[in-house]
Amino acid sequence: MDTFKVMELKQSIFDDNDIDAEKLRSELKEDRTFLLNLMSSPGSGKTTTLKATIANLKDKLRIGVMEADIDSDVDARTIEETGAKVIQLHTGGMCHLDADMTRQGLKGLGTGEVDLAILENIGNLVCPAEFDTGAVKNAMILSVPEGHDKPLKYPLMFSICDVVLINKIDVMPYFDFSLEKCREYVLRLNPNAKIIPISARTGEGVSEWTDWLLAEVNKWNGGEA
Amino acid sequence: MDTFKVMELKQSIFDDNDIDAEKLRSELKEDRTFLLNLMSSPGSGKTTTLKATIANLKDKLRIGVMEADIDSDVDARTIEETGAKVIQLHTGGMCHLDADMTRQGLKGLGTGEVDLAILENIGNLVCPAEFDTGAVKNAMILSVPEGHDKPLKYPLMFSICDVVLINKIDVMPYFDFSLEKCREYVLRLNPNAKIIPISARTGEGVSEWTDWLLAEVNKWNGGEA
Numbered sequence: 155m156d157t158f159k160v161m162e163l164k165q166s167i168f169d170d171n172d173i174d175a176e177k178l179r180s181e182l183k184e185d186r187t188f189l190l191n192l193m194s195s196p197g198s199g200k201t202t203t204l205k206a207t208i209a210n211l212k213d214k215l216r217i218g219v220m221e222a223d224i225d226s227d228v229d230a231r232t233i234e235e236t237g238a239k240v241i242q243l244h245t246g247g248m249c250h251l252d253a254d255m256t257r258q259g260l261k262g263l264g265t266g267e268v269d270l271a272i273l274e275n276i277g278n279l280v281c282p283a284e285f286d287t288g289a290v291k292n293a294m295i296l297s298v299p300e301g302h303d304k305p306l307k308y309p310l311m312f313s314i315c316d317v318v319l320i321n322k323i324d325v326m327p328y329f330d331f332s333l334e335k336c337r338e339y340v341l342r343l344n345p346n347a348k349i350i351p352i353s354a355r356t357g358e359g360v361s362e363w364t365d366w367l368l369a370e371v372n373k374w375n376g377g378e379a
Numbered sequence: 380m381d382t383f384k385v386m387e388l389k390q391s392i393f394d395d396n397d398i399d400a401e402k403l404r405s406e407l408k409e410d411r412t413f414l415l416n417l418m419s420s421p422g423s424g425k426t427t428t429l430k431a432t433i434a435n436l437k438d439k440l441r442i443g444v445m446e447a448d449i450d451s452d453v454d455a456r457t458i459e460e461t462g463a464k465v466i467q468l469h470t471g472g473m474c475h476l477d478a479d480m481t482r483q484g485l486k487g488l489g490t491g492e493v494d495l496a497i498l499e500n501i502g503n504l505v506c507p508a509e510f511d512t513g514a515v516k517n518a519m520i521l522s523v524p525e526g527h528d529k530p531l532k533y534p535l536m537f538s539i540c541d542v543v544l545i546n547k548i549d550v551m552p553y554f555d556f557s558l559e560k561c562r563e564y565v566l567r568l569n570p571n572a573k574i575i576p577i578s579a580r581t582g583e584g585v586s587e588w589t590d591w592l593l594a595e596v597n598k599w600n601g602g603e604a
Contacts, residue, residue: 195421196504196533197525224505226531247535249474249505277532278505279421280449280474299524299547300422306451307502308421310472322524325553 158230160242161262166254171285175253178260178288187265188371189256189273191289193311195304196277198297199321201229202354204274208236210364211270215371218268220259222251222276229274239268250281253288270371279304283311290374293317298331305339312340317348319363324353383455385467386487391479396510400478403485403513412490413596414481414498416514418536420529421502423522424546426454427579429499433461435589436495440596443493445484447476447501454499464488475506478513495596504529508536515599518542523556530564537565542573544588549578 168174182189194200201221208217218239221230230242243259245251251259256273265271273289275282294315296304299322305312312318318340320333333351340347348366352359393399407414419425426446433442443464446455455467468484470476476484481498490496498514500507519540521529524547530537537543543565545558558576565572573591577584 195502195525196529197420197522223532225534228528228531247505247509249503276505277420278474278503280472280501280503281506284472297422297524299522299550300420303453304421306453307448309450325524325550328550328553 158234158240158242159262160227160244161259162244162246163251163255163258165248166252168254171252175286175288178253178257179290182265182288182290183374185265186375187268187271188374189260189271189287189289190367191273191275191287191292192295193275193282193292193315194277194295195279195300198295198300199354200274200277200295201232203295203319203321203352204233204272205236206354206357206360207364207367208238210361211368212236212238214368215269216267218263218265218271220263220271220273222259222274224276239263245276249276249278250285251275251287252285256287269375279308279311283308283314291316291370293319295319295321296336297322298326298329302332302336302339305336305343309343312347313343315344315347317350317363317366320349320351321354323351323358324356383459383465383467384487385452385469386484387469387471388476388480388483390473391477393479396477400511400513403478403482404515407490407513407515408599410490411600412493412496413599414485414496414512414514415592416498416500416512416517417520418500418507418517418540419502419520420504420525423520423525424579425499425502425520426457428520428544428546428577429458429497430461431579431582431585432589432592433463435586436593437461437463439593440494441492443488443490443496445488445496445498447484447499449501464493470501474501474503475510476500476512477510481512494600504533504536508533508539516541516595518544520544520546521561522547523551523554527557527561527564530561530568534568537572538568540569540572542575542588542591545574545576546579548576548583549581
């Protein structure tokens with residue numbers, strides 16, 4: 155039943171990832187493919203959020219997902235059940251993807267056939283923040299059990315994201331998590347960040363997120379900057 | 380009230396970290412200092428677990444803590460309240476510590492005066508697993524909200540740890556977490572791993588962990604291998 159591909163990524167040969175990432179964005183613009191880079195800690199709910207995202211958007215957009223992992227194909231199997239196109243990327247131990255590795259994944263996925271390509275990056279708040287993948291927008295998930303102080307400890311990640319999803323708000327009563335403090339810490343680093351509290355499990359808040367995403371995809375693919 | 384030091388670590392100049400890590404362990408043996416390397420994802424409860432650990436052992440051992448972070452001194456402030464000796468280490472963006480960076484931290488802490496030195500490594504399940512810090516034992520925390528599938532996705536981390544603490548068991552009823560499956564996945568990778576379910580917040584299970592740690596410290600400092 156392995157209908158999805160597993161692809162072993164090669165390390166990039168490019169010296170300047172920033173230049174290569176800009177080049178990839180131009181290629182995506184020509185292909186009319188919007189690339190979203192989704193990042194978070196391990197276990198903050200990237201895959202569950204993706205499932206909820208696909209459920210809301212699958213009738214409006216052709217969606218393809220790249221599941222990047224050190225190892226395993228657990229997430230790709232989960233995404234496959236949604237009916238979305240999916241490819242599993244193995245980084246061979248590397249803690250992040252750069253633009254060329256992302257390009258390899260997009261080729262494997264076949265971008266000509268998707269309006270929205272989503273990269274589920276390696277679960278890590280450090281390394282993925284340092285490498286532009288060529289994505290049109292960066293989003294991250296911080297889950298309630300991780301604590302509201304994470305922006306103080308991983309400032310680069312919170313600085314480079316266009317959207318910060320605060321996930322698992324359904325378990326808020328069982329944790330000492332201050333949404334107010336979290337907002338304050340994020341906005342201090344990144345005044346333009348869009349902060350959306352959600353529960354991927356119950357669906358609360360998810361449509362605010364997918365409405366934003368759909369509008370951004372339509373802007374990009376419709377030719378706006 | 381900043382009684383703890385903040386130290387900016389320099390990148391190592393050694394080619395072979397494995398050799399340097401063995402050398403550091405010999406130095407620690409001579410100093411009668413036990414070094415524990417504590418790893419986990421961001422937000423799995425390393426600092427809260429450390430507080431509970433210090434509370435149980437502070438009358439039996441002289442404890443020093445190294446709080447490694449990309450940025451901020453949030454955790455060092457928390458540990459300072461326990462009365463334990465603490466130093467904040469900044470890695471300058473690096474996602475892990477190697478043996479030489481750990482040695483710099485130990486010098487800052489002053490190992491002659493501690494029986495047990497604990498390194499709270501960068502919150503990350505990927506990079507810290509790849510570098511021997513020179514620790515006598517490696518421990519990691521997986522928290523219930525992260526999910527029981529994490530050993531499948533971050534196998535190296537679970538393979539190199541002597542102890543896996545399953546934290547936040549007090550919120551088990553609110554998450555789909557199977558302790559049985561988690562045990563099975565960990566032991567498949569690492570048959571000798573000691574798995575201890577705890578709640579650092581309520582104190583449940585913590586004494587099993589600190590009893591094990593105390594015995595290991597006494598073995599090492601008493602001269603046994």
